[in-house]
Amino acid sequence: MNTPESRAERYRLYFEQLACTREQLARLLDAIPAPLREDAIILVHGDHGSRIALTDPVTAAEDRMQPSDYADSYSTLFAVRTPSIAGGSRTQPVAISCLMLALVDSEFRSTETARPCAADGQVFLRHDTAPRARPLRAFWLPDPAAAAQADIAKRFISSRH
Numbered sequence: 001m002n003t004p005e006s007r008a009e010r011y012r013l014y015f016e017q018l019a020c021t022r023e024q025l026a027r028l029l030d031a032i033p034a035p036l037r038e039d040a041i042i043l044v045h046g047d048h049g050s051r052i053a054l055t056d057p058v059t060a061a062e063d064r065m066q067p068s069d070y071a072d073s074y075s076t077l078f079a080v081r082t083p084s085i086a087g088g089s090r091t092q093p094v095a096i097s098c099l100m101l102a103l104v105d106s107e108f109r110s111t112e113t114a115r116p117c118a119a120d121g122q123v124f125l126r127h128d129t130a131p132r133a134r135p136l137r138a139f140w141l142p143d144p145a146a147a148a149q150a151d152i153a154k155r156f157i158s159s160r161h
Contacts, residue, residue, distance in 0.1 A: 046077035059127040084109040
């Protein structure tokens with residue numbers, strides 16, 4: 001695991017990767033011909049967040065996990081650009097499956113869920129060989145990685161050239 005010092009250094013390197021990601025997304029959008037880009041629905045989903053936690057997300061360490069450990073272990077980039085959704089970002093936790101459900105239900109006009117989504121409010125912690133569902137703790141404080149990911153999502157969503 002990380003110490004506060006190693007976490008800071010790894011985040012410095014991670015922010016460099018996020019900047020590169022942002023540049024590559026901009027190049028991708030620029031490569032779409034303008035007439036197609038205007039009506040395009042573009043979705044980018046990261047496979048995981050930074051994973052630069054101070055405490056490993058395992059059931060044995062559950063009581064020691066801090067808000068930053070949850071953000072480091074579970075937050076990821078999820079950016080949607082459609083003609084119908086205004087640019088913006090969220091820092092509160094929302095399950096990717098619930099975001100997808102909202103997009104499909106609204107025909108890609110909204111990320112707000114119109115019906116309950118069972119996946120909201122839980123995370124999976126490693127336990128021996130199989131993950132175990134646990135309720136998301138009652139805190140969620142944005143950390144630098146979440147803010148950087150929100151910035152990428154905001155720029156991606158609002159980029160309409």
